[in-house]
Amino acid sequence: MQPLTILLIIIVYFGILILISNAVSKKDSGNDAFFKANKNSKWYFVAFGMIGTALSGVTFISVPGQVGSPDIQFKYFQFVLGNAIGFILIAKVLLPLYYRMNLTSIYGYIEQRLGFASYKTAATIFLISRTIGSAARLYLVVIVLQRYVFDSFGVPFWVTVLGSLALIFAYTYRGGLKTIIITDTLQTLFLVSSVIFTIYFICDSLDYNIPQAFEAVKESNYSKIFFFEDWLKSNFFWKQILGGIFVTIAMVGLDQDLMQKNLSCKNIGEAQKNMFTFTGIFVVINIFFLSVGALLYLYAEKNGINVPMDAVTGKPRTDLLFPEIAFNYLTIIPSVIFLLGLTAATFATTDSALTALTTSFCVDFLGMDKPENASKPNMVRTRHFVHVGFSLLMFVVILVIYWANSDSVVSLIFKIAAYTYGPLLGLYTFGLFMKNKTVKDKFVPIVCILAPAITFLISLNSKVIFGNYEFAEELIILNGALTFLGLMLISKPAEGQTKF
Template identity: 45%
Template sequence: MPPLLLLSFVVAYFIILLAVAWYTGKNSTNDSFFIGNRNSNWMLVAFGMIGTSLSGVTFVSVPGTVSTNGFYYMQVVFGYLLGYIVVAFVLMPLYYKLQLTSIYNYLQNRFGFIAYKTGALFFIISRTVGATARLYLVINVLQIFILDQMGIPFWLTSIVILIMILLYTFEGGVKTIVFTDTLQTSFMLIGLVVCVLYIMHHLQLSFSGTIQQLQLKGYTHFFNTDINSKGFFLKQIIGGAFITIAMTGLDQEMMQKNISVKTLKGAQTNMLSFSVIIVLVNFLFLLLGGLLYLFAAQNGLNYTGDDLFPTIALHYLPKAVSMIFIIGLISALFPSADGALTALTSSFCIDILGIRRGQLAENQQKKIRQNVHLTFTIIFLICIFVFKIINSKSIINVILDLAGYTYGPLLGLFAFGIFSKKILKESYAITFVCLIAPVLGYFLEKLIPNLTGGFKIGIELLLINGLLTYLGLWLIAKPAVKQQK
């Protein structure tokens, strides 16, 4: 399909997003931007969260892992399911009880100002790195397969796409992205299903025939029983659960949408519905990956990793399927990026600047919020250029590794607040513990294979960093004050 025609679909898609943003952003206030006036429909939030959670990384990177890892990624997905249950029944009741706009206000209520700021800072770092890694992957695919052929440089592509995202999130915030994410998730899932069905039809395979062929190729292994492997199933399931607890339950972006639902019951229903769907959708992506490798083998192609899906979709499938792939890809791009940009703006304004404490008028707050929103757009651009320099061919592994270091301290902070009765003195020792834990975790990751004869730390790195943070906080904490009868 000609690059100019593909680009026209991208532009048309963006115009639709702008129209939705204009309609939903009318008469928006700061409450609309931050928490959607606590009036979001739980079904819309649940469905839209699928796109936010999956992103372009799942759309492009997960299918590419099948040749080397089979269906082992489902181990992590089963862990996600356990994690969502914990978020729904442990963290959500806490957030609703305290009527939080920023979930990091819990740390202020429990430990004080410094813990609160430290938690918010780690979220800002974590989400900035994770969101820009996901954004880079999709921009790079668009660049390689469409825009390079038109002579448009990578830096210009990145700037234009970030301006697009900035424009439609600038006014409405959460109120807007609840609707745009629903629209984009629909297009992404349509793209996934169409590609699966077309390749099955092209290969003349039924669903059972597809599974049989994948078994012959050795792709359908779900559980890795090698205890020394980074992919050992217990490590993957436990790691997946804690990744969900940290990257959803302790993440302002994900919880910002959930606490915009009017009631706790509605938010919990949203989370549980979403968790079941996410398992099925991830299985479909792995099934697609297996089909893509079968298609490549039949046609003598030698593409792997992140290059597999876009190359086959844009060069070896019919034009109509190529068009659907592009729409699905950009639908996977925007939900993760727009939500992250909005959540980072909210967290910085509320948690770092404290603009919602009644100190400023509504119009002054809005001006500060918009300036912060613009600043984070520029930061996103810089980070995208850094990932371009790194140029990893498997971004999903990079994201999971980074999450282990950046979300671990958040996990430790919240766990200490919920499960310990001890009190933390208002001190920067809290920040020091949260900074030193990932450093110790890094050295442990490098030393343990040598000390154990080959045992490798994998996805459970997040849990290790969380435990190190918890231990450090326990060492500097004071016993709880006993109430006199």
């Protein structure tokens, strides 16, 4: 597919999103609509739209690309099973708590339970975590657009990044969550349709019908799911399951982004229906993505296609295999479908993240949800400035990742999560389970800095300390446990049983 064709499709795509945004926010662009969608979202729209937010371009490209590694293959599905357990725990434990407290920002729980410094620490951790994680996700799709579109026009990488963020800002700054509930539903439709049609077109190119494709994937060297052989390795089954559970609790249940959508439902019953429905779709769609990965490698073997080289490191980059085949080897229709799916997956994640970052900063640091601030002039204008600020911050982070990163992006994101979300896991665990204790609030920021630092040192030397043991996604458990231990060391008896 020609670069100009790709560019025109992207322009039309964003034109549609901006039109939707203007229509949705025309009557109501106030802070309540931006932060909570007026607490009037339909649970089935939220459930479907959350698929696009949860998956992102990382699942779309990086997960299929990793399938070619002998130590990975379908290993990711073990992690997905852990995710599913985590989603159920969130629905049964955390959502009822958030609804009972009628929260706009979920970090309001930490303020009421542990204190002001703890609250600001939790909110700051989220801002750092989500900014870096979302920047990494957007970085992946911008790399693809740069390689297959904008390099042809001589456009520098930084301009591509800035243009992408400007487009996202254009359709999110007015309506916020109210707009995103609608646009993410549309983008998820593109994403799900794209992966299904991609499987069909690759099967057609390989002269497989669906049963033959299933058998080919099953008999290939790419389809091993469960790894029980060596508990020291990062692909070991129980490591992946436990990592999946706790990463999900931290990155979803303790993350303002995805919880903000859940809190926009009318009541806890609808929010839980949303989570259970979302969990089922999430598991099935990830099976499809892994299948795409196996089929891509079978297609590459048949047609003598090598994994593309990274422009910066000069090393093979599996993240680029899917776009390489879609744009340069398949026909125009599957290329367009791939582009729509990739764009939808990535921008559905980034638009949601920018809205959540803006919400958290406005609520947790500027107090815009407080009644005394609601009637102040220029609150909406201030929110716009915050939205611009986080867009520019994400721009800077993407440039840093571009020059520093050589890993698969899916690996990078979970590494980041292990260090940044671990303290949130420790804070909420202490708050929920140590009802008879509170903490010396002013020391909490120190604990939340030391725990990730110690975790990093242990991970760096784990093979020496633990006899060739490799940490995987379960590293977040260690980080959370160290945070919890630190909180216990600075704890004191609570004055009576805590309410929450």
